[in-house]
Amino acid sequence: MQLGLFSVGDVTPDPTTGRVPSEHERIKAAVTIAKKAEEIGLDVFALGEHHNPPFHPSSPTTLLGFIAAQTSTLILSTATTLITTNDPVKIAEDYSVLQHLADGRVDLMMGRGNTGPVYPWFGRDIRDGIPLAIENYALLRKLWREEVVNAEGKFRTPLQGFTLVPRPLDGVPPFVWHGSIRSPEIAEQAAYYGDGFFHNNIFWNMSHTKRMVNLYRRRFEHHGHGLADTAIVGLGGQFFMRRNSQDAINEFRPYFDVAPVYGYGPSLEEFMAETPLTVGSPQEVLERTLSFTKEVGHYQRQLFLLDHAGLPLKTVLEQLDLLGEILPELRKGYTEGRPAHIPDAPTHASLVAAARLHEAESPVAVAEQLPSRAILDTVTGRSPEPADRSL
């Protein structure tokens, strides 16, 4: 089970003091939070991508690369990478470089983005969201898997004889998740490719999350990737905890009441009853989080949103200290009753091992899949084998 954080990167005033943090402060805070995540034993730090105020992460790989340099075990991911408005070629390039720099500690979560005006700023139309996500991702996969790419689609200048540089580390592309709150097409996309499916699980009730996850699981099996319960599922979640429940509620309420997205709506109590938000003691957070398995089955990745809504950095770091304290119990809880055939989320190491096994079992088939490799090698003088590299 992978546990971690995801952050949207909002620059929000602290409602209790009216103080507005600077973008500089928030960018540096993201680095501090990611390092702290590794320090307390979390596995993943995922960063959002936005191209409009009040958010700062317009260039996720710059920030993730900086974090990669200062961490050693943390998997760097995204929440989400805009597969609609970004050029898939640029995504492939940026994340290939990041994957090399981070020695494989990289995966991505694809998302569409829901801010209307961002689309035309990048020459797109939000009404094409689903077709863009489908075509662009198909191209991204090709770029990472084929040495010489010829591709034509509806949305991008055709590519003839294009080779992505750098090639993915060890010839293995980063693992990809697809995030969607309510689009069955995206659950279907994740299932079709055997990729992971992530539900942000923050704004809606758990029964909705369950429906989306069940759809993905059913279609994962339909498309022949294995049993439905072996599909790769990730969930979001959010909490605010203090040793004493009432202290947590009193402290978080002013942030909740005016929070972006769900502020000015239901009361904190209603929102806690209707959605997975837990505000209370560490024990309550532990129990609520472990109850997600009852809804969606055994899953692979749990990410928490902690750094948002104007909470000061000091408070977020205190939340991480408390999370660190319950982490062993959380990990233990996830292993309880977990059947042996439920896989872990793929990592670079597991994907490399799987690829080598596949090559060893069917060398002819692999050679046929990569007809261009030998030709390319004569051009670049590059060895077809990955260079030795100590992990």
Place this chain on the structure above:
Amino acid sequence: MTKLVVITAGTGNPSSSRLLGERLADASVAALRDAGVPAEVTHIELRTLAVELANHLATRLPGAGLRGAFDEVCAADGVITVTPVFNGSYSGLFKLFFDALDEGAMKGRPVLLAATGGTARHSLVIEHAMLPLFYYLKALVATHPVFAATKDWGTEGGKLEKRIRRAAEAFAQLVLGANPAKGDDDFEVVDFADLLGGG
């Protein structure tokens, strides 16, 4: 069992919109029974969902009551809607509900339109405000709407009762001939091969 849902947006308790909704439902059940079809009625009073509707507007989160109401509508063979007239149109609460309802929920679903107001001078609200809304939602609108002004409730000769009966009979015919989609718990899936092909 044929399932009728009555959606009323009256804000008083008791409300004349609810009263008209009940009269229309009773008459519709009777008309269906005459055709040999048993029917059951569920009432949704939007007044009781006002806070959940406002929360949904602010956050898109449907509360438990609202989810229940959406499920009722999606399972209905026919819907009777009654709004009070506010400032020359349906009330904001009435519109809020149909704005919150899933896209497509009213498509092909028989609807009987009705409204209440202080005087008969408001009666064209049904044609000028309600009809375009339900046309937009692709509902099947029954041909005889009912407007009840305050005065109608005391009119001699059962004139309102006759209009209710005539409206219910036309609505019942529509319900008998229609086959609206019934909500189920599963998403519609388009196979990815079709999506990939630009489907």
